[in-house]
Amino acid sequence: MSLNIPNLLTLFRIAAIPIIVVVYFSGIKYLNWYCVIIFSLAGISDALDGYLARKWQQTSKLGAFLDPVADKLLVATMLMLVATNTDVKEAMQSEFWFAVTIMVIIGREITVSALREWMAELGKRANVAVSTVGKFKTGIQMVAIGCLLFQENFIGLPILLIGEILLYIAGVLTVWSMTIYLTAAYRAVRSD
Structure with a gap:
């Protein structure tokens, strides 16, 4: 398993999902700001992981598999949050x-x-x-x-x-x- 920086960024995107969900339902003050900041960092990681993998020639089968999975999990979960x-x-x-x-x-x-x-x-x-x-x-x-x-x-x-x-x-x-x-x-x- 190749845990280079692009793959770690992809894993961050997956890890951000439950964090956003917990914050979204926490009822804490400024939760909308926290959710958007974490979501924005996850979105930036989406753009950055592929770019860095190509630039540093660190593409991998793990990254090719995880990247679209992370994207779809993030999008589907966030859409379900707002839809409910x-x-x-x-x-x-x-x-x-x-x-x-x-x-x-x-x-x-x-x-x-x-x-x-x-x-x-x-x-x-x-x-x-x-x-x-x-x-x-x-x-x-x-x-x-x-x-x-x-x-x-x-x-x-x-x-x-x-x-x-x-x-x-x-x-x-x-x-x-x-x-x-x-x-x-x-x-x-x-x-x-």
């Missing part, structure tokens, strides 16, 4: 679209993970490599989740509303990127 918070749900412009968007995002994560696994078994994993749309979606999604975790207005900005709007944008990009992956996989399988 009655204050957040009641503040949404549309509880229905909020719930549907969360289901679409989590469903896409499961679908794309399964698709990548299947394509890897067929020796065609490169056909479903991360797309630019997928990267853009991830960035918007992370900012949206951070806003939804924060929940309060900040310097006059309606952070929760901004988070909701960004989540819907991420939802649209989620469907778009999933379509790209499914189309690429279909073409790869059909060419056989």
Whole structure:
């Protein structure tokens, strides 16, 4: 097992999940700040681990496995936190679209993970490599989740509303990127 710095950053992202959950339900003062700070550090670690692994030539099978698992665990858990918070749900412009968007995002994560696994078994994993749309979606999604975790207005900005709007944008990009992956996989399988 290769515990280099990129892999340790990925493990930090996984370890941050239960910490955020505990803080989120703790009822302590400024919990929204703590949650967003820890979540932001986890998000930064997501961008940094892959970059450092490539730059320092420390890519590994462990890192290739753990990185997407950490991402999906982090996103799914944070979305479940905000989806089950009655204050957040009641503040949404549309509880229905909020719930549907969360289901679409989590469903896409499961679908794309399964698709990548299947394509890897067929020796065609490169056909479903991360797309630019997928990267853009991830960035918007992370900012949206951070806003939804924060929940309060900040310097006059309606952070929760901004988070909701960004989540819907991420939802649209989620469907778009999933379509790209499914189309690429279909073409790869059909060419056989």
